[in-house]
Structure formats: C-alpha cells, structure tokens
Amino acid sequence: MIGYGGDYNPEQWPREVWDRDYEAFRLAKVNTVTLGVFAWAHLQPAEDTYDFSTLDAIVGRATAEGERVVLATPSGAMPPWLAHAYPDACRVDFEGRRHVYGQRHNACPSSPDFRRLSVALAGRLAERYGRDPAIVAWHVGNEYGGACHCPLCAAAFRDWLRERHGDLDGLNRAWNTTFWSHTFTDWEQVQPPTALSEHWRGPNHTAFQGITLDYRRFLSDALLGGFVAEKAAIREHVPDTPVTTNFMGLYQPVDYHRWAPHLDFASWDNYPPEDPSASRTAARMALAHGLVRGLCGGKPFWVMEQTPSVTASRDVNPVKRPGVLRLWSWQSVAHGADAVLYFQLRQSRGACEKYHGAVLDHAGRTGTRLFREVAALGEEFARVGAELTGARTPARVALLVDWDSWWAVEMSDGPNRNVRYLDVLTAYHRALWQANAPLDVVPVTADLSGYDVVVAPLLHVVKGDFAERVTAFVERGGAFVTTALSGRVDEDDNAFLDDGPFASLLGLWVEETDARQPDVVNPVALFGTGHEARHVFEVVVVEDAEVLGTYGADFYAGAPAVTRAARGRGSAWYAATLLDDAGVAAVVRAALDEHDLTGPLADVPD
Amino acid sequence: MIGYGGDYNPEQWPREVWDRDYEAFRLAKVNTVTLGVFAWAHLQPAEDTYDFSTLDAIVGRATAEGERVVLATPSGAMPPWLAHAYPDACRVDFEGRRHVYGQRHNACPSSPDFRRLSVALAGRLAERYGRDPAIVAWHVGNEYGGACHCPLCAAAFRDWLRERHGDLDGLNRAWNTTFWSHTFTDWEQVQPPTALSEHWRGPNHTAFQGITLDYRRFLSDALLGGFVAEKAAIREHVPDTPVTTNFMGLYQPVDYHRWAPHLDFASWDNYPPEDPSASRTAARMALAHGLVRGLCGGKPFWVMEQTPSVTASRDVNPVKRPGVLRLWSWQSVAHGADAVLYFQLRQSRGACEKYHGAVLDHAGRTGTRLFREVAALGEEFARVGAELTGARTPARVALLVDWDSWWAVEMSDGPNRNVRYLDVLTAYHRALWQANAPLDVVPVTADLSGYDVVVAPLLHVVKGDFAERVTAFVERGGAFVTTALSGRVDEDDNAFLDDGPFASLLGLWVEETDARQPDVVNPVALFGTGHEARHVFEVVVVEDAEVLGTYGADFYAGAPAVTRAARGRGSAWYAATLLDDAGVAAVVRAALDEHDLTGPLADVPD
Amino acid sequence: MIGYGGDYNPEQWPREVWDRDYEAFRLAKVNTVTLGVFAWAHLQPAEDTYDFSTLDAIVGRATAEGERVVLATPSGAMPPWLAHAYPDACRVDFEGRRHVYGQRHNACPSSPDFRRLSVALAGRLAERYGRDPAIVAWHVGNEYGGACHCPLCAAAFRDWLRERHGDLDGLNRAWNTTFWSHTFTDWEQVQPPTALSEHWRGPNHTAFQGITLDYRRFLSDALLGGFVAEKAAIREHVPDTPVTTNFMGLYQPVDYHRWAPHLDFASWDNYPPEDPSASRTAARMALAHGLVRGLCGGKPFWVMEQTPSVTASRDVNPVKRPGVLRLWSWQSVAHGADAVLYFQLRQSRGACEKYHGAVLDHAGRTGTRLFREVAALGEEFARVGAELTGARTPARVALLVDWDSWWAVEMSDGPNRNVRYLDVLTAYHRALWQANAPLDVVPVTADLSGYDVVVAPLLHVVKGDFAERVTAFVERGGAFVTTALSGRVDEDDNAFLDDGPFASLLGLWVEETDARQPDVVNPVALFGTGHEARHVFEVVVVEDAEVLGTYGADFYAGAPAVTRAARGRGSAWYAATLLDDAGVAAVVRAALDEHDLTGPLADVPD
Ligand SMILES: [Zn+2]
Ligand SMILES: [Zn+2]
C-alpha cells in the first residue's frame, strides 16, 4: 500500500469539522494521517500538566476511520510557557542576539531544559500510544534546522572540540591558529564563530574556515542530539515501530549523512524551488529523492510532505498546474517512496501558513480542481496496492554528495564566491539523469565496490581513506569523474602541501587557478564540439593523462581543460573548469559509455 | 486668506538676521509662521528649568509683523538631558536594540517620563501663549511615526490586548495560536513581534500575522496617546484654537483613520516621491490631498510643509523645475487646502537638512529664481484672499483606503510578495482622477449613502458590518468595484471559512489563486480590448454575474477575469487579477459611466 | 638596492621548510623579509610570559642568509588570552554590538589594557632586536583601520572634543545643535554616532554631519595614538632605524594626512580593485603611489605588500596575467618606491588567506610561471642596484586630496548620494596622468608656492587659511582648478552664509544645485566639443569670469557649466558639474597648457 494522506491538525477545529474532513478523506482514499506536529502547547499546557484527552480523541477517531497513524512528537515548536520559564532555551542568532519567544524551530539544541522537557513529552507520548497498532511510524520534531550561538552552545562546542581534537595543541594545529595570532591557550577562549567573532559579511565569510566548519558539524550533531534523545525515550516504550524525522532534501545546514545511521527510515518534504524549466525541477527532485534514498542504504523512503497546490512561504507562490501533482507524486514512487503525503489535509485558518495549499481549503470544498486531482491520485495509488512499495533498484553509478565540501567550498576565501556547490552538483546530476543512468546518491564513505562509475563534483574536502578507496576503485576498473576545486583541503580545511590526494590518480597537478566574473566565458573544445566554461579555470600540469579538451582563450589557451587518465583497468576523469550543461554531459556520457551505462530512457524530450 | 509661510526657527539665528528675514517675508507675502518645532532644548534646558524668553521675543516679533502664528509643541525631538536622565525614554528598534540619544522622533510612546515631560511642556506653552490672538493653530509634535519594541511598550501592548481581546482565550482565538504551539497561558508570555520573536526577513515577514497586525494598531494608538495627552494639556488653557499635527500622506506605519477623530483639522507635508511621470506625481498628490481631506469629514486642510525647491533626504534631490511650485501649490488649494506652507523659511546652517530648500537660502538672497517664484505665488495667493478657503466639494465617488488591508496584504505569506497596496490603490485612484470623477477618499467606516460609486482596491480585510453596508449600498443603486485579494480575512487576519463576505454580492467565489513572477503577463480581453494582467490571477467560479473579461493564457484561459453582478438597483464589479493601467481604467470608467460620473476634465492631456 | 621580498612567517612551519624556503629566496633574489607580523600569541603566550626563542631563530637565520629584516610589532592581531582577560579590549561595532575574540584589527584603540600590552611588547622587541644591524625598518601594527564605538571610545571622544571645541558652547555651535533640539548640556550626554544614535541606513547617513565628521577624525587619531605609543616605545631602544606602518592607499576610514608627520617613511599595500580597464587600474595605482609619496614630503616610499598572483578576499580573484607583476612592480619603482615586497613569501596553509597568492605555493614549487616571473623580476631589480632608489622628482602640478571633504561629501544629505569622492578624484587624476603632467598628490595644507597648477576636485570642506593661500597662489600666476560642490562648508560642516570662500576667486556664486538620476545626461559644450555631465548641475551666477562651457539642456540650458577667471597673473577654473572623462580632460589640459605642462608621454596609447 502506498501511504497517502498527510499532516492533520484536528485540534485546531471543532468536532463537526472532523466529520466533514473524514468524509472528504474517504473520497480521496486517504489512508495515512500525521498527527500531533506542533501540538505541544495543547498536550502540555504547563510544565506540570499533561492533557492527552484531545489527542486521545484524535487518535481514536483516526483509528476508527481505518487510518494508519504517524504520530509526531511536538518538539518542532515549543510553547510560550517554556520560553518564559527558561529564557535560555531560546536561541542566540548569528548576530549574537538572544531571541525571545516566537516562530518555531526556535529552541537551543544545547539547552538542558528544552532537552529534558522535549524528551519527557516524547516518553509520555510513547508510553500512552506506543502500543496502538494503528501507529505505523513515529515522527520526531519537524524539519530540524537553524543555528544557535548561545553560551550553552559555546560550552557544548568546547566539549565537542575536546572530543574531536583531543587537546588545545590538536585544536590549534587543526585550525592553523598561528595565522593571525589565534593560538588558543584555554578552552574558554574559544567562541562560536559569529558576526561578533570570526565572521564578516555573513555566515560564509569567516576569518577561520576551520572554526566555522567545525561549528557547522557541531550544530548538525547538536540538533541530532535532540532527535536521538527523543528516539531513545520512545524506544523505552515502543520496541519496533520505525522512527524518523522529515528532512528537507538538499538542505545545507544539516549534514544528513551524519544523521542517517540514527533513522529507521528516511523521509523528506518535497518543496522544490521554483524554476521556469520543468525538466530542471524534475531533475532536482530526482536528486533529492536519490539523496534521501541513499541515506538508509537504498531502503524505501517517504515523502512526508508536499503541497497539493501552492506554497505560501515564497515571494511568489504559483499553483501547481493541472497534472503536475500526479506527475511529481508518481516520480516520488518511481524513486522509491512508499508514502506520498501532503502538508496539509486541512488549510490553516490564520498565521503564516494560512494560504499554504491543502487537500481541503478554508471552506472544506471537495468540488475543486485541486480536490479532484488529489482524489484521482488517491484512486490510482489505491489500485496499485502494494506492488510498488518496498522496491529497490541496483545502481551502477554513484553520485557523491559531501556536506563538508558543500560548506567548505562556499565559505572559502578565493578563488570565486560565485561557485555554488548545488549549481555544480545539480549540473552533474542532470547529466546523469538525462542519460538515464542507474544512479545512487551516496556519501563519500559509501562502499564504492558495487559501482562502475563514481562522479564527485566539487569534492573540495578529502577525508579519511577516500583517496585510497577511489584509487582502488579505479584500478579495479571503475571510472571516477571529478572537477575543478576537488582534492584541495583536508578534513580541517587545511591545504594539502603537495600535489594533493588525487594527483597521481588523475595524472596532473594544478599550477594556477584563475577566476573570472560570471560574464567571462572561456570556450572549451571537447570531442570536437565547443562548450563554454565559466567562473574557475585551473591551469593544470598533466603528468600522465590524455587531454580531451583544451581552453580556447586567455593566456592559457591550448592548456588542458578536461583530461582522462587510464589507471589499472579503469579511468580517472577531470574537468579543470566549470563547464556548461552540454560540456558536463559530454564528460559524463563519455565516462558512462565506457561502461555502457546510458539508460534506455536517455534523452527523452521533456 | 490662504495661509502662506512656513516653518521658521529664529532661535537658530542672531537678531540681525530676523530683521532681514522679515523684510524678505514681506516681499513674499508671508502671512503665517510655524514656530517652536524642535525647540525643546531651548525652552527647557534642564528638567527643572523653563526659559521662554527667546520664544517670547520670537512670538512677539511675529505678532508685531502681523503674522499669523502656528505654535508647535516641541515633542518631535527630545533634548539630550531627557535621554540621559531617562534612558528608557529612548526607543528599542525592530532588531531589539535599545537606542541612545540621537536623531528625532526617537521617544518611546509608552515612556511615562517622556509623556509626563512632553505634556508638561505643552501645558506650559498653552498657559503662556494660549491667549495670544495671533496664534491661529497649535501644532503638536511633528510627523508622528516610527516604532518602539521596549519592555514598556510590551507592557502597554498587553494592556491594549486585554482591552481588545478580553482574556487569553479571546487572544488565542484571534491569533489562531493552536498553530505552531503558540497558546499563551499568561499575559507575560506575549512579546512584541520583532526580529527576535516572530519575524524573519524584516517587518513584513511574520510567523503570526495576527500578532503583528495588532502591534501595528497598538503602535498607532500609542503614538496617538501622546498627541491626545498633549492636546488635553493645551485644552486646559486654550478653549478654541484648533489643534492639529502634520501627517505624511500615504504613510503606512500610522493609521490616520484611527487618529482623525482627535484632530480639529488635518494637515500634511507634501513631499511626493520622485517619479519621472509628472502626471503620476500629480495623481499621487491628489490622492494624498484627498485622503487628508477625508480625515475630518471633508473639511479644509492645510499643507503644513512643502519644499520650495529641493529635498535633502533623498538619494537624488532634483530642484523643482520653474512653475512646478506654483502648479503644486494651486493643486493643493484646488483640493481644499486653506494654507500652503513651506519647510522652511530660512535654510539650516548645519546637520542633515542643511541642503533642504528654503525660501531664504544660506546667504538670505531674495534675487534668486526660487525667491521670485515664492514671492510671485505669495502675490497670487494674496490677490484671491478668502474666496477659495473653506471650500467643500460634494463627491459622488468614494475611494476606500484601509490601513488594516494595507498592512495585512503586505505581510501576508502567499500568494505574492510583489503585490504592493499602494501600487494598486494608486492605479485605481489614477483611473478615477483621469476620469475627473468627483471623489472622496474615505475609510471603510464612512457612510456610503451619499455616493454612487464606491471603489475598494485590495480590501483584503473586511471588518464589522462593512459587507452588509456595501451590499445595502449596491441594492440601493450604487456601484461597488473591488479587486483580487479582497474579502479574504477578518479583522484578526483569519481566513473566512466560507466563500467570503462578498461572495453573494459579487456572485462568485475564488477557487484558486495563482501567482507569477513580475515578468509573466496574462492577457485579459475586456470590452473588446486587450489588457495585461500580472502578479495575481484568481480562478473564480461565477455563480451569478456577467463575465466582462477573461484570461487569455495559462490553464485558466477563458476563465473570468472581470465580472459585474447586477444586484438590486446597483452593481458589483470584480477584477479577479491585477490589471495594467488601461485595464483598471476600463473597469473604473464602465462603473462610473453607469452613473454618468466621468467629469468634464477627463482625459486632459498631461 | 631595491628592496625585494616580503612577509614571511616561518613560525608557522617546521625548520626543514625554512631550508627549502631560503633556497628558493636565493633563486628569486629576495633581499628583504618582513618578520613577526601577527606573531603576538607566539611571542607572548600569556600576559606574564614572553618567549623570543623562535623569533631569535627566525631573525638569526634571516640575518645569516644576508637578508635585510623588517621587524614588525604584532599589534595588528591580539591573542585570544588578551581578549579573554580584557573583554573591553574588543571593539563595539557601528551597530552597537560588543564583539568577542576573532579576526584581526579587532582591538579598541581606547582600551588602556590593549595599549599597555601592545606598547610593552613593542618595547620588548625593540630592546631585544633594536641593535641588530640587519633590521632596516620597523613595521608597527598592520593596515590600521576599522572603528570602535565602545564606552571607552565615547569617553575618549569627549576628551578629544573638549580639546577641539573648548567647551559645550563651542561644541553646540560647531554641531549646530539648535537643530532638532540637540543642545548638549553635559559632556556625558554626547554619544558616538552609530546606528543606535544619529545614524540611519548606515555610516554615511547621519542626522548630524558635524558629529559624525568629528568622530571620524577622532577614530583616525585614536588609531594613530596606538602607532605613536608603540613608536615611542621602540625609540627608547632604537635611535635611528626608521619606523613605518603599511597604509592602504585610498582608504577612507583613516586620514593618512593626520598620520604622515609621525612616519619616518611611508609604505603601502598595493591591491588595486578589479577594473576591466588596465589603463584605469594603472592610473589608480599611480594616484595611490602619488598620495603615499606625498605623505612624507616626496621622500621615497615602499610598497610593503602586493600579491605575486591572486588575492583571496575578493568575490572573484583572477590571477595576474603574464607580465602584469613586472609591469606593476616597475611602475611602483618609477613612482618612487625603494622597495617592492610581497604578501607573502610562503602561502598560508589554512584560514582565510589560504588561497592568497605567494611566492612559494603550498607545495613550495619553484618551477611555476609565477615563481619564474618573481625570480626574473628579482634578477632585474638586482641588476639596477641602487641607481633608482632614493629618487625624487620635482613636480609642477598638485592634486589635492582631502579626507574631510571625502567624508563630508559622501555623508551629505543632498544634493546627490551618487556623488562619490573617489570617482571624481580619480577622473581628475586620470586627466593629469594621461597628460603626463609632473604631479604631486598633497593635502590642502601643502605649500602651494612651488606649483604652477593646483587641481582640487570636490573640495567640499574649506579649512583654515586655504582660501587665502590659494587666492595668493593664483594672484602670483598659478592656475587653480576646482569643481561643483567645492567651497560649501567649513571645518565643522556648516554651510558658509555668504557666496563662499572661492566666490571672488572664481568670479561666481551658486544659485541652485540640481541633482539627477545617473541616467540623466546634460550635454556640455566646451571648446567646441560636446561632453556629458551627470549627477550634479550647479546653476551659477557669473560675476566676473569667462564662460568656457554651457549646459545644453534643461531649464538652465545656456547657463555656464565651466568657467575661467583671470586673477592677477593667474587663473581660477570651475567646473560647475561632473563631466565625463573627456570633459574633465579638456578642462585639465586647458589649465595645464597655460603653463605648458603637458608631458612628453601624454596620450601614449594604453
Ligand atoms: Zn544554544
Ligand atoms: Zn517603548
């Protein structure tokens, strides 16, 4: 059975509305409801008062209606009383400002009070509802994200650093603190990197990349700490029901690869950014589906949220055109989703999601185009039953995503602030997607042995034994494709002091890195066709590789721009510049072709 | 007599300059001087010291010169000693930062110390000068505006909320606090909406529109509290002389309709934003004149300030071209102004208004083009004498302006942040103005019975009995014209849970609201002519109305874009999208034509 | 001998790297190394612990290698322990936020603790190394700049104001505080001008220009105080070796003319902003070289830093094209530089300058294009030996640069925020440069008697006896060229209350000042050729001058735009608007031609 339904907040509505809602849900073949997200104030109106009566009724009614229930812990938004009683449970922002109560996703991840209270409530919920067979999954928190820079986080960061770097010598070495007289001689001297300490012009402009990189890792881990603690509290009462939280796809602040081992299954909220190209949007969603599927070893995942019609949080919120909802929903299933859920089943009456689309609008209409499309899709999903769920596809191609590189390349001073990790990642992904290659999207720690082709765009940071593993992969016959700015720094963002970890594999080293304004194009001839390169132009010295493409302009005209090194039974490919889409496709197809991996649906017109 | 003259600060100059000034004023036929604006430090050099000696001389001299005096209270700028003695009289800004002394318009409206001291000084002034027959008006404060978010304001906000919502249940209902777990269980939990609580990306991006909307109302009322208290202190000594303050026309932060009942007459400062189109600038000034005239039931108003030549506060400050000053000044009179005054009579020597234009420049020249134009206009005004003052025009058309809708539509999440209230309001106003329709600009609470046509663009918020009253207006024969995004929310910014208050009047309901980027145009055919629609495209279901125009593109091509419903003896018109100027004009003219209200000067070329 | 080499931080590297470095330095003919910049944490690991052992080794090795040593004091970046022990040694920024430890250039210049500790360390260094004959210069701090607005600075500002204005009456007069009720009655009421006091929309938007202007002067002096105190501590042990600090050329925050008397010789860091025009970049560097040479009476200066290849701090960091390094380096020498040094000799491993270019890259390569160019240049410099150093050129033309005018014209409210001092200064400079005129760049206090032509663009502020001196200069036969917006305000930014100090010299006064958006052009006919004027258009009344050019458009078409007044044996030229490059060149050439000062290399194609 494909899960179908979504977020539902009957506590915001009188009982007579519930009746009408379930009538509509039946029409739409809704079989899954997510309950309790943001219900904290409701469940615990004061620190010492719990009130489950309404939730009892809500769960009871859902069960009676035959729904599968996803039960949420409400820690995505704390209630006013909590912030009032514990002001330091509120976050301190990047500007160093202590916030007061408001919004959501607003709690300091290092606050012991928030931790204690959120975990206690998760435990109470598990204790009360854990045995209910209607509950098919637990949904902890909501869209974890954001940052805190408070004194509690500073202290937790110092502990985290002690764990990571051992002692101050290790810390000073990792952060290269002899630069600008930063040698730390006492742990208390260490500050979170903010606009008031190491940063200028915003979160990506830091004086010490190593400090900021560690703080991002710390924050990702600190948020994860909340998830893990709530999950543990649930597990005390609920032995088997899977626990997850809803991710946000290509979301930079949280390193989902650090989280993945703690999830029972992965899920995400599919709100692709507006792009006038339907094909690019489809590719972008495919990449995010792939990333999420890759988190738990390729296991089926859920689309925990999507909007049936409009978003509200964008500057401009177009409606989904007729048929788009169906198309995207089936795309989710095709990528391995076992559930396709909406945010939300009934539209909010007030506040900032008042105009966010819902299966049922403010008037609860079922005669609208939107509802008809929702119901038709429910019907389709109901017909296929369990045939399509739990599906797994073997893949021969791996696209590597690496949060450390994403962070590092975008906070780097030099060579070019216009280089955006996602732009390059999505360009390489689109080339693979248009080639219909059987693809996994995986971290750099993934076992590469099952793949024929590994593509790693902008792999700026090289950690652990990756260079050894990828070299072995190539020697055994694989094709490795990487790009400019890859292999530049170690895990602490310190430059390699030699030709870098990929030099002998690629058969070249980088002598100079030119950067130019976005309107400057260098033509690159590649397999007899001209392409355009922009932003970054490495001048490489080829020691032992075949030159496939060369620059056409500037003082390095004629120098290698794309190379291929035969190594063992395999090959290592390098694009020393950022190519346009056709150029990326040419490189990627050539590597795929060596393994005959272009798929049967390649180049289907949009 | 048309009041002519303006702000004058002789306390900044030695006495010999006064002599030369009055010589020039006589040449320019200046008959009115505004004295004492920003003179606080001068009048009260310390908390326990008042010194009226210079003001005595200033008022005495003005009186001796036969001038009519407008006496100001100086509360528009507090003196340094006040801020130093009472730091919490300074404001806390939207970012949560306590300001220290500087600028003007800088006092917390909830500060008891500022209130006490400003009111005491107003009382002293009234006591001393209240009987002077030369004083024709009292001018309280200056250009009230800005915001404070301090603890004193937080406390005052809570009191204001208690008054408005009764108890916490009422508050929670109004703000829809079950959303995102916001249920308030103690008044002290309520925070002013700021960058540190509910807001993200600035004042128009709030998690809870209801909270922010109430805070804007509160702030408008809090500032009004200062005006009312000063006026009361004046009234203790001055029984009859009218009291006013200078408004700023189309100024979003203060709801002038909430203030209007407290003014004896209205006045405003006419500094239209630069617009390359002279016609648009003229229309914009006409709208503001109309708005101000509409505040006190159509009574004559004053232009309290305008510049004779340049502004200084803009990035680029062009001089008024020859003849423009005369044109704009007569436009003011034609719209009902009884006085047309300058800021300022003598140019400041230093600080930020040093280059703001003045009747007398730094060198006190009277031989300049500027002075000649000022003097010629003075001569013209002197010739017409009292013929033109006190004039009132009966109007048959009402344009509704609603601060709540202005606020709500621009802080809404969804459908489209590019929708700006003033853009739409001014487009509809320009259509009425170019049609030369006899127009009032009034609040939604105005009595509609005297009008034939009522135009209400972007009336997003529908309050009180407005829907009933406008329905009755139509039934009795009136034409009501409204637009997309109207009739969406109630006074608390909560969505209506049915087809909305205008549905039966308009004969339609809105099924979907599409939004597109600014470059996307949907052609709308209307009375046989093609127009362009942008930004917002409602797909409406017409139950009982005539379709006048339809969309030409997208999946809703052919769907109604403009409708007219015959109701009783009248009609209700709806533009379901934002039309270009010609499209707006077509709708407006059609409605006016039903009542034969296009004026004799319609379509005069610019 | 031309100094050649640059910043070197061997304390960041193991000893075996030192060996390889010096090998490379010998290849590159490096003869000068700058040591100890940013070494504070290293030299003084705790408040009561100094450790010179590594520096001993570093200096010893450099000396043994025959290098000339520039020894730096490390006060450009304080160590973590200092900020931790003395939190108020950290700055408070323009937004009023106290910073915590991070970055560099981060110390409050008014902090007694920072002052005490930085001066003590400078003294210790001087005591230990002062007698070493290898040390050819002392380099205090680094690129002084930035701002602080803390309570310590507020107190120091009040002292500085007492010194400057005598008493509060003087202060109130200078700041024109009767405007907006700002009369200060106690020194404690005076606040630094910040976003929390007088400013809106940033550092250039102030309610009181006089306050902000004084604060900029104070900050420049406060930073200078640190330099002077360190220099004094050095002088206690080092009688003769010259002391300098590295300036940043056209750097607005610090008035280098206020600093110049305290330098033994001037030096600067040459990082020109990216400009697609090589000619404009060359002219800009020429202007900065001229400015720096002009600081110490025309004495030779040093280029203390330049990058051999790329910067890292820009958004986009292109490499220097082949030959550019040589070209720019020789340009430096041609302008009077006795040393041309690099930042840096060895590339940083981590943090924000990791990708900043260096003579030796991360791998220490000497076979790169970059190293070859560096070595070839070292060879060239070595060949010329001492022939070119210590050179001085007599100049007949003076270009006046005035920080007060730079500050005042850009913080002015009105007429036009798009007027940028550097745009106008560089336009006039380029005209002089392209004319190959023998040029000095000097302050307004310079002795004008040796010049034939004095050019003063945007000399908004006129101080002291300048008007008398320049009048005498003209009477004696000189040509004075100035522009729109010159001669407007006195030293306190108060407007002149008559025709201004240049009126009789120029033979005109300004009746109106029009300002227009950047796309508005007024054609100006000048010597029979058409030019374009933009931004500011003064309508002047000519009393006694020849009209050379007139406006071609707007209501002042036909009015004078460029004039020349014959005075005594000389002439005074005025451009009443901002002309395009060709227009500026026409004016400048005409003035130069009167003295036959166009040089032999004028109009050499780029
Ligand atoms: Zn925290
Ligand atoms: Zn307040």
Ligand SMILES: [Zn+2]
């Ligand atoms: Zn300070």
